[in-house]
Amino acid sequence: MSDAISLVISGSWLSSFLGTNTWVVSSVAVATWETIYMVGIATLLSYVFGLPLGVVLVTTDRGHILENQAVNKILGGIVNAVRSIPFIIFLILIIPLTRIIVGTYIGTAASIVPLTLAAIPFVARLVETSFKEIEWGLIEAALSMGASPWQVICKVLLPEARPSVILGVAITTINLVGYSAMAGIVGGGGLGTLAYYHGYQRYEDVVMWPTVIVLIILVQGVQMLGDGLAARITDKRR
Amino acid sequence: MIEIKNLTKIYTTPTQEILALDDVSLRVEKGEIFGIIGLSGAGKSTLIRCINMLEKPTRGSILVGDREITALDKEDLRTARQKIGMIFQHFNLLSSRTVFENVMFPLEIARVPTNQAQRRVNELLELVGLEDRADSYPAQLSGGQKQRVGIARALANEPLLLLSDEATSALDPQTTRSILELLKDINRQLNLTILLITHDMNVIKEVCDRVAVIDDSRIVEVGDVLDIFANPKIPTTRSFISAVMNREVPEELLYRARTETSPNTTKLIRISFIGASAGEPVISNMVRKFDIDANILYGNVDRVKDTPFGNLTLEMIGEPDLIIQAMEYLHGRGLEIEVLNDV
Incomplete structure (x- = not known):
């Protein structure tokens, strides 16, 4: 990523634009790293919890291998409830919880808590959709060979859905980049905080534009990485 | 099993x-x-x-x-x-x-x-x-x-x-x-x-x-x-x-057999043969033996799994007694017989 930043800076229009404001470079670099750190950890954690939750949502559905209407309805309800709260409100709502977990609600580490908690239900639904694309015949074939539900999950659902799940990771990461900017407004650190304090409160275009450019590059990079990884798997199978 | x-x-x-x-x-x-x-x-x-x-x-x-x-x-x-x-x-x-x-x-x-x-x-x-x-x-x-x-x-x-x-x-x-x-x-x-x-x-x-x-x-x-x-x-x-497998006799043939001929002197029969008897010259043997005429109207031979299998529709013309004897002869050779113009 530092390559991308130096590329942006070395552009001649940009150096004249920055003029004497070279402090911007180091601020943007630090904020970029904070964003990558927050989003990276939050994405990882949201999959640690969201992937199993998605598996449970799929497999407990009617007629599926672990059919359980009660579990399915309750989890589905919770997922929908969390997803219906706008992130900016959710962020404030769970401040007490964030304090318990991290000790503070300000800063990069603290932002990871709301980011992760908001992303878990989102991830669960994405995973659910990926798994539902798998033909039922494949599951049935595995069952006809005597597979246990666990074997169906590990040997059929997960490997078959892998390209689709990888694309889901890209979507989640990109969403979290956006969320992290919102978290930045209430002191979450990263590019959001930088843009808010310098760009919004002080009208410093000189900060605003590099921030936006870095965000665009980040999002493009994540999407390309996701597309590339998914294509590598599907091309091999094609 | x-x-x-x-x-x-x-x-x-x-x-x-x-x-x-x-x-x-x-x-x-x-x-x-x-x-x-x-x-x-x-x-x-x-x-x-x-x-x-x-x-x-x-x-x-x-x-x-x-x-x-x-x-x-x-x-x-x-x-x-x-x-x-x-x-x-x-x-x-x-x-x-x-x-x-x-x-x-x-x-x-x-x-x-x-x-x-x-x-x-x-x-x-x-x-x-x-x-x-x-x-x-x-x-x-x-x-x-x-x-x-x-x-x-x-x-x-x-x-x-x-x-x-x-x-x-x-x-x-x-x-x-x-x-x-x-x-x-x-x-x-x-x-x-x-x-x-x-x-x-x-x-x-x-x-x-x-x-x-x-x-x-x-x-x-x-x-x-x-x-x-x-x-x-x-x-x-x-x-x-x-x-x-087509086993149905074309409609015109059936119609003609039923209307233009007497059921006593002309019988329309379908013979189904299975396996080895498909290779035997039963029809020509029958004609020689019973002094009747046999007119082949329709037939086909196929295979069911690995066994030859076929059917043949014949118009048998002659003395009623002889026709019945001929049919018994065919039956005796292990063939399945069905009369198509019985009234």
């Missing part, structure tokens, strides 16, 4: 109950290829899926080998399923695995040690003629090759029984034939019992020893394939047979 007793399956939807199988009883013997034929919606798919409990029967019992499959708990059912192979119309191969890994799949499920499993996979790929495609992915194979992988996979755990759910219905006629040949070979080599369902009488004709016709959730006719072809009892069966 399989004993189905009073099997009933009712699907309950919020608005109605659908009877899919109505008191079905059937026996399949060890080592035979047994076919179940029916139109779509007749219940054949439900029936075959009850045998490995992919569908839970509403009532009735199914014995596979010496195990009552309908009475097993989950754990025992999984073990039992490992010994019942199944192949599917749409193959159901895992796109994430190579051919080799697909065949390996049931062995992983059964927790067969890797070395042993790999050896087994190689044997199976050789059996189905796909040694050179071991590292291909299913998407790179033709339909026939995919079904060969399906067959290899179904045989991996040395099953007692192979279930075939419309396995050739998505294949072209030539590929269908080669898959059916493979099933016949496997049946002979391994003495493996095969139960298949199909809507295509050709499949029954090519490979089955016995057949059951299912119509409107019930088994309406069961028997040896040759007997059923020679003497179908109900209209459903007849229409299935006429789809693959």
